[in-house]
Amino acid sequence: MKVLDILDKLGLELVSGKSGLDREITGGYVSDLLSDVMGNSKEGQVWVTLQTHKNVMAIASLKDLAAVILVNGFKPDDDMAKQSEEEGVPVLRTKERTYEIAGKLYELLK
Amino acid sequence: MHFEFDIEAGDFSKVGYASSQLKKIMKQLVGDHKIVKRVVVALYEAEVNVVAHAYSGKVIIDINTDKIEIKVNDKGPGIPDIQLAMQEGYSTASEQVREMGFGAGMGLANIKNNTDEFYIKSEVGVGTSLTIIANLITE
Numbered sequence: 001m002k003v004l005d006i007l008d009k010l011g012l013e014l015v016s017g018k019s020g021l022d023r024e025i026t027g028g029y030v031s032d033l034l035s036d037v038m039g040n041s042k043e044g045q046v047w048v049t050l051q052t053h054k055n056v057m058a059i060a061s062l063k064d065l066a067a068v069i070l071v072n073g074f075k076p077d078d079d080m081a082k083q084s085e086e087e088g089v090p091v092l093r094t095k096e097r098t099y100e101i102a103g104k105l106y107e108l109l110k
Numbered sequence: 111m112h113f114e115f116d117i118e119a120g121d122f123s124k125v126g127y128a129s130s131q132l133k134k135i136m137k138q139l140v141g142d143h144k145i146v147k148r149v150v151v152a153l154y155e156a157e158v159n160v161v162a163h164a165y166s167g168k169v170i171i172d173i174n175t176d177k178i179e180i181k182v183n184d185k186g187p188g189i190p191d192i193q194l195a196m197q198e199g200y201s202t203a204s205e206q207v208r209e210m211g212f213g214a215g216m217g218l219a220n221i222k223n224n225t226d227e228f229y230i231k232s233e234v235g236v237g238t239s240l241t242i243i244a245n246l247i248t249e
Binding site for chain 1: 122123125126130133147150151154155158212214216217219220223224
């Protein structure tokens with residue numbers, strides 16, 4: 001499954017990083033602790049978080065994550081969106097809470 | 111190959127610059143190797159530590175055919191009890207740093223778990239020096 005597919009199926013809004021929509025998804029990771037994601041996420045996972053600053057993209061890029069989903073209707077800071085464009089790692093957003101969107105993502109990917 | 115990067119303390123917008131550069135260099139040298147992923151995690155965490163705790167820092171990278179050696183030296187308050195600092199979950203990070211999702215007390219453990227050799231020296235009131243070594247040849 002590609003990032004473009006979950007965009008459709010989960011009704012997400014694409015904020016930035018359009019060039020990465022064909023990235024392949026291997027799973028998901030849910031955390032707001034950056035060191036946790038740094039230590040435990042795996043390549044190709046979609047990262048669900050409420051963190052909206054630039055360092056999210058540094059980690060997503062270093063770990064080769066497929067995309068970032070921001071919850072609760074949050075928007076990325078300008079420099080986060082900019083880095084998402086530069087790195088080609090999409091930032092998607094949803095109005096839903098972490099619990100709901102993670103559940104739907106899990107159902108979709110299992 | 112030898113590279114050096116300066117780290118500006120307190121500026122979180124630049125965290126990850128050295129690790130991102132290292133990733134690009136390593137990908138060209140050895141391709142999509144597991145060791146690249148590991149060593150980049152270790153360096154990122156070391157960068158975060160300098161930005162969050164020290165006054166200034168320097169990253170020195172030496173890449174040889176058999177191993178990569180990274181030194182991260184900072185001028186800063188130092189670590190009074192290294193054993194305690196190495197414990198997962200222990201952190202002295204500020205509230206502001208924690209709100210960003212850093213300061214969970216996992217950084218040094220992440221560094222140790224992602225390298226083959228890890229040495230840390232610290233002097234209170236002077237600074238902290240890390241040496242990170244990853245072997246490029248595993249067999």
